[in-house]
Amino acid sequence: MLDDRDRKLLDLLQRDADSALTDLSERVNLSPSACSRRITRLREEGYIDRHVMVLDRARMNVATTVFVMLKTAHHTADWLERFRAGVIDIPEIVEVHRLAGNLDYIIKIVVTDIAHYDAIYKRLVSRIDLFDVSAYISMETLKNEQAVPTGYAS
Missing domain, CATH: 3.30.70.920 (Lrp/AsnC effector binding domain/regulation of amino acid metabolism (RAM) domain)
Structure with a gap:
């Protein structure tokens, strides 16, 4: 069962998966270790499907x-x-x-x-x-x- 912190964390991660753990933990009001455990749990429970980088299509010449x-x-x-x-x-x-x-x-x-x-x-x-x-x-x-x-x- 997700709580509001989980939802906020998922929202932050899907907008920028490169966010520093310290920044994420501050934004969801958790310690870095507790935040890391939540991310691990969310991944294990299947809420996080994968991590990707979004490339600039114009720079990749497929605009x-x-x-x-x-x-x-x-x-x-x-x-x-x-x-x-x-x-x-x-x-x-x-x-x-x-x-x-x-x-x-x-x-x-x-x-x-x-x-x-x-x-x-x-x-x-x-x-x-x-x-x-x-x-x-x-x-x-x-x-x-x-x-x-x-x-x-x-």
Whole structure:
């Protein structure tokens, strides 16, 4: 069961996992050793999934985002496994979601430019049968938050 300190600690860590333990402990009003024990417990209980560094996409030369909406005529477990295998090893594909509603999947792809997207598109359609593919180029990112709300966890 999480308490308010746990939630505050998780909120701080997900915004900056590089925060010094002394800073974190002061912000949640705990000693550094007690704070360290809480972080260890939160990791062991699965609240902390992993630690990552968020890279600057412009500096990495993949500043263009393309959202691809997919429809498929196939809804079998075999097709889903082929689809999963088809997208998993393409590093430019950073998110894939199965949807409810008119579309089956949405894919977020980060690329250098539209020619780069075209190469990814060709790789994807050579691996799996798709019924309908629509691409939408992001013109501007209005919000890109990695942190999730901590108030709902128990």
